[in-house]
Amino acid sequence: MTDPAGGERARSAVTVSDDPQKKRYEARIGGEVAGVAAYIRTHDMIAFIHTEVRDEYEGRGVGSSLARSALDEARAQGLRVLAVCPFFDGWMGKHPEYDDLRYVPASQVTD
Template sequence: MSDSSTTGAVTVSDNPEAGRYEAYIDGTLAGVAQYIRTHELVAFVHTEVEPAFEGRGVGGSLVRTSLDAARAQGLAVLAVCPFYTGWIARHPDYQDLLYTKKSSVSD
């Protein structure tokens, strides 16, 4: 399954075979967000934007598209990547997606 959306000139799509979301501007790869997906969560581990495309909303488009897809698929999010952590901290409407370890009962 491939999720994609266009935000202005940035087009983002999921490439599950490569384990990453890819952002393109005018057909050129502008950035990627690498992930590891399980049946219950998706861990975003690394985000990279090509220097020529910095400051054009590529990183934010990657995060927003991938988090919207996680929400639609009912997956929790583990934000390992510092860019994801910071972005989610600034966008409280996405904080409900964050993975929390379920407490276990122990006596």
């Protein structure tokens, strides 16, 4: 993919993996950690609490790759998602295909 400045954008080079020991998803480009999404997890829910992309990797799809991979994994594991992190909350707001994952407290459920 080419960016507006004519350089190559390496979205496809972003790989995301879960590091349960550190309680975060890590996005890597060329083996380097480009960004992370920290979480708290229970048996039925995952709360994303902080997302950070290193400055030199901004604009390369790192945050989106983190969100999409983490949310796809949450769906596969049957987890509800609490988007405490403003990035995750905003990203989910722009991608309604993930609305079904949102955790809604019982006090806010309406029939």
